[in-house]
Amino acid sequence: MMKYTITGATGHLGSQITKQLHQLVPADQINLGVHTPAKAQHFADLGMTLHAIDYADEASLITALQNSDVFIYVPSKSHDSYSRVTELEHVIAAAEQAHVQKMVAMGFVADQTDNPFTLSAFYGYLPRRLAETDLDYVILRNVLYADPLVPYLPELIERGNIIYPVGHHAMSFISLADSAEAFAKVATTPALFRRKKSYTLSQSRDYTMPQLAEVLSKVSGHHIGYAPVTNAEFEQLYDQNHEGKMLASMYAGGAMGLLDDLSDDFEQITGHPAQTMTAFLTKQWQQKGL
Structure with a gap:
């Protein structure tokens, strides 16, 4: 029986x-590494196994990853490359100590050597560091998420404008x-x-x-x-959660x-094909009853 472990599951x-994943494999094959198990209780109720992990505590990670056939690594929401690295x-x-068989790691397209994004160094380091290991891995590079546009839309309506500082350049979602x-x-x-395969996920x-x-109009x-x-x-x-510098640096890369x-x-x-932007936003907007 295969065992799948996901970090950042909440x-x-x-x-x-x-x-x-639960649509593809039984719940008892899914193991979740989470910082706060109470937030994942609904998954435990379905029959999934929960492990409290701390990325700074290797022992907790080893326990969570023990006997894992596939490890899906979703990084924490830190704002600088040093913390992520x-x-x-x-x-x-x-x-390595848990003898993980396969690893699926989350990447991001802002991984270029000249990108000013504050997390670019981490995303550039990720494939190079994994290549040094004996781990069997695949990296899935995301583009920008479309989802934040939905709660952001009322503000954009009020402003009457998108204000991202990217000039004439395009962005993918x-x-x-x-x-x-x-x-x-x-x-x-x-x-x-x-x-060592790398996929890029985009519309x-x-x-x-x-x-x-x-x-959006x-x-x-x-x-x-x-x-x-x-x-x-x-x-x-947009510095309410001390994310202003990170976000601005990301759009500097977009520019x-x-x-x-x-x-x-x-x-x-x-x-x-991936859902189009228009189809995604229309469905989400209608579900909000707006």
């Missing part, structure tokens, strides 16, 4: 991966649900699991900000234009044309 992506070192050490489907499919399909097209504004029924603020202004506006990766990997993995 987060936005990790919880979606857990749900998608330190975490990754603990994760790799634990995976995918929904959390689609990304999670690909993770679950790769984790459970031997033919898709090729050592079929990217969007300049005027193009994205047009979609159509979905919401309100005119939304594009009037970018500066990076400094964006950092100040260099470094967030527009496109790939048909999602369709190759799942057998169908």
Whole structure:
């Protein structure tokens, strides 16, 4: 019987991966590493096993990963590369000591050597560091998530404009649900699991900000234009959870044309195209009754 272990299972992506994986394998084959087990009780009620983990505590990671055939690694929500790299070192050490058979790691397209994104160094380090190990691994590189646009839309309606400081460059997107489907499919399909393979998960097209504004206008029924603020202004506006610098640096990379990766990997993995931006936003907007 195969054993699948997922870390970050109570987060936005990790919880979606857990749900998608449960559609493919029985609950008693799913093992979840979580920081706060109480937040994952609903998964335990389905028959999944919970382990309290701390990324800084290798012993807790080894316990969670023991006898794992497939380990799906979703990083913590830290805001700097140093923290993420330190975490990754603990994760790799634990995976090796627990004799993990296969590892599916979450990557991100902002991994270029000249990208100013504060987490770019981590995402560039991830494939290079894994390549040094004897682990059998696959990396799934996400593009930007479409999901945050839904709760953000009322603010954009009020502003009348998208304000991302990316200039004339395009950005690519995918929904959390689609990304999670690909993770679950790769984790459970031997033919898709090729050592050191990297997939990029995206919708079929990217969007300049005027193009994205047009979609948001159509979905919401309100005119939304594009009037970018500066990076400094964006950092100040969205620093409520000390995320301002990280977000602004990400869009600084976007302004260099470094967030527009496109790939048909999602369709190759799942057998169908990713949900379009218009279809995704329309469904989510309607579900909110707006």
